[in-house]
Amino acid sequence: MNAAEAFAAIALAAIACDGVVDPHEAKLLRGLLDHRHPYVRRTEESMGKMFEGLLDELHTLGWRSLITRAIPALTITQQETALAMAAHLVHSDRLVSEEEIKLLKEMAASMSLPSARSDQILEVIAMLHRDSLAP
Secondary structure (H helix, E strand, O other): OOHHHHHHHHHHHHHHOOOOOOHHHHHHHHHHHHOOOOHHHOOHHHHHHHHHHHHHHHHHHOHHHHHHHHHHHOOHHHHHHHHHHHHHHHHOOOOOOHHHHHHHHHHHHHOOOOHHHHHHHHHHHHHHHOOOOOO
16 A cells, blocks of 8 residues: 555545445545645546545455554654544544544554654644534
């Protein structure tokens, strides 16, 4: 797995770990990738083929296998960004399931990041999605 596939795999695992790929989450995932290198230069066919392979692995082996293969393909900086993006995707619908929390914790623990850094990333993304003006 190369870095581009690994980065997309982490994001895909985040939106699919609860067993449902919500159309809103899938659209958000695609939007987050579309403006990043190297995805910005990929054709629809190329992106479709990449996600098809990742979805096959996800359905066959599960999200743990997918992230276990993906994380080593990423640099520390890429791991930070991938964790932040995964947390952003998980929180995007404001309904964070136990399975999604488990995924984020396991993902963070599997990465080469210091735990204080992983905790900081997850905390900031949760704050970003907090509805602090709600009564």
